[in-house]
Amino acid sequence: xxxxxxxxxxxxxxxxxxxxxxxxxxxxxxxxxxxxxxxxxxxxxxxxxxxxxxxxxxxxxxxxxxxxxxxxxxxxxxxxxxxxxxxxxxxxxxxxxxxxxxxxxxxxxxxxxxxxxxxxxxxxxxx
Amino acid sequence: xxxxxxxxxxxxxxxxxxxxxxxxxxxxxxxxxxxxxxxxxxxxxxxxxxxxxxxxxxxxxxxxxxxxxxxxxxxxxxxxxxxxxxxxxxxxx
Amino acid sequence: xxxxxxxxxxxxxxxxxxxxxxxxxxxxxxxxxxxxxxxxxxxxxxxxxxxxxxxxxxxxxxxxxxxxxxxxxxxxxxxxxxxxxxxxxxxxxxxxxxxxxxxxxxxxxxxxxxxxxxxxxxxxxxxxxxxxxxxxxxxxxxxxxxxxxxxxxxxxxxxx
Numbered sequence: 001x002x003x004x005x006x007x008x009x010x011x012x013x014x015x016x017x018x019x020x021x022x023x024x025x026x027x028x029x030x031x032x033x034x035x036x037x038x039x040x041x042x043x044x045x046x047x048x049x050x051x052x053x054x055x056x057x058x059x060x061x062x063x064x065x066x067x068x069x070x071x072x073x074x075x076x077x078x079x080x081x082x083x084x085x086x087x088x089x090x091x092x093x094x095x096x097x098x099x100x101x102x103x104x105x106x107x108x109x110x111x112x113x114x115x116x117x118x119x120x121x122x123x124x125x126x127x
Numbered sequence: 128x129x130x131x132x133x134x135x136x137x138x139x140x141x142x143x144x145x146x147x148x149x150x151x152x153x154x155x156x157x158x159x160x161x162x163x164x165x166x167x168x169x170x171x172x173x174x175x176x177x178x179x180x181x182x183x184x185x186x187x188x189x190x191x192x193x194x195x196x197x198x199x200x201x202x203x204x205x206x207x208x209x210x211x212x213x214x215x216x217x218x219x220x
Numbered sequence: 221x222x223x224x225x226x227x228x229x230x231x232x233x234x235x236x237x238x239x240x241x242x243x244x245x246x247x248x249x250x251x252x253x254x255x256x257x258x259x260x261x262x263x264x265x266x267x268x269x270x271x272x273x274x275x276x277x278x279x280x281x282x283x284x285x286x287x288x289x290x291x292x293x294x295x296x297x298x299x300x301x302x303x304x305x306x307x308x309x310x311x312x313x314x315x316x317x318x319x320x321x322x323x324x325x326x327x328x329x330x331x332x333x334x335x336x337x338x339x340x341x342x343x344x345x346x347x348x349x350x351x352x353x354x355x356x357x358x359x360x361x362x363x364x365x366x367x368x369x370x371x372x373x374x375x376x377x378x379x380x
Contacts (some may be wrong), residue, residue: 003187005130013129017136020181024140024147026298027177031147031170033301034154040162041339042310043154045297045355047170048336050147050177053294058140058177062192065133065184076192076240080180083199084173089333089340091169091206096341096353097164098214112312112351 003069012068023057026118030054039110040099050054056060056081137185144181148174165209172202224257226264231256231272271323275377282374286331289370293337297355311357312341315350315364317372324375331371338363 008016026049031080033046066074104109151174154183176198183191225231238252273279319325325343332352334338342351354363 001347003192005133005187008129008133010129013132020133020136020140020184023177024143024181025210026294027174028147028150029298029301030141031150031154031174033194033297034167034170035150036301039310040160040166041312041341041353042355043163043166044339044353046301047166047173048339049294049297049301049332050170050173052290052334052336055173055177056216058180061136062161062180062184065187066189069187074189076189077180079237079240080176080192080195083196083203084176084332086330087199087203087332088169088173091203092333093209093329093340094210094214095162095166095169096339097161098210100341100351101214102160102162112314113167 003066005065005069008065008069012064016064016068019057019064023054023059023061026050027054027059041096041111044099048088048092051084055084061064120127133184137181140181141178141185144174144178147158152159162210164213165206165213168209169202169206171200172205225260228262230263231260234259236248238343238360267314271321273378274365278374278377282371285370286335290335297336309335309357310353310355313352313354313357313360313363315352315367317348317350319370319372319376319379320348321376321379324372324379328367328375332367338367 005013030046030049033049034043037046038042059077062077063074066077100111148171151167151171154169155164158164176195179191179195179198183189183195235252235256237285238255242248242252268307302343317325319328329340329350332338332350337355339353339355340350341353344350350367352363352367357363
């Protein structure tokens with residue numbers, strides 16, 4: 001199936017352009033955070049920008065263009081959105097756990113030790 | 128008119144995503160530790176998937192959707208197994 | 221009903237996924253129903269009990285709350301990354317939980333991690349405590365309250 005972009009009505013084009021810019025912009029911002037943030041546990045928050053509204057925006061834009069261009073409802077992009085929202089937390093949780101495990105076994109400062117996990121604020125500028 | 132708007136937005140999105148991929152690659156090379164590299168690889172997979180979605184919008188074909196889905200699934204499996212490897216030092220127990 | 225479809229919700233989702241990927245036509249509906257039934261029977265060989273949902277009405281409420289929180293925390297984290305808002309120190313918070321239902325815990329972990337700004341790092345089953353890393357930690361009690369009162373209470377309404 002293919003769609004001619006010229007068939008897309010103007011309002012749908014503007015809406016799709018908005019979502020495209022939002023999605024790509026948030027993903028870029030997330031990766032900027034990935035580069036700029038000083039510690040691993042802070043960096044783990046950065047990609048969630050891309051996976052929540054970054055992917056959501058791109059998926060919305062794709063759905064709008066294909067639905068408006070072909071004249072019938074195209075929803076299969078929802079699967080990508082659903083898939084990303086369900087799988088990213090799983091990967092981030094596993095990464096976080098393994099990073100914590102490694103830091104604890106090397107008894108690094110700034111992470112809660114084994115056993116009683118007290119809340120310890122970590123220094124914002126320690127690498 | 129609408130074609131121009133969408134193509135301009137896709138152009139912006141693809142450049143932003145390409146930049147994002149470069150930043151992920153930088154973090155993957157710079158490290159400093161293994162978990163940072165794996166996190167960057169995961170983000171790189173995500174950016175590649177979104178890049179394919181943008182290609183799909185630009186060409187108006189749904190072929191790219193399937194490729195994006197496959198990249199997403201491969202990225203998930205790769206990151207989970209790498210994280211598992213990090214924790215235990217072996218993938219298959 | 222239970223013998224015919226061990227996991228009704230899973231079967232429905234599988235059927236919807238099949239129809240989204242293959243396109244809706246009478247033939248595909250039949251295949252989707254067959255695949256969904258077969259797959260959920262195959263999964264029942266694992267022996268995991270299907271969670272009983274007590275209050276269906278709480279699901280859209282929780283989904284709305286989570287959607288709103290994701291939008292808000294996206295804006296907050298984006299603001300911090302752009303340098304509009306000053307970054308306070310990030311840190312770990314231990315949150316004691318009440319529920320022990322595996323389904324509620326699984327969904328809670330997905331909610332916490334997919335919201336930018338909080339990440340579920342480790343769960344201690346013996347103490348029923350979870351270690352959460354918060355990006356913008358101003359007040360620990362606020363985040364404990366958010367997770368237990370806003371999400372966990374609603375999840376317990378759904379599952380228990």
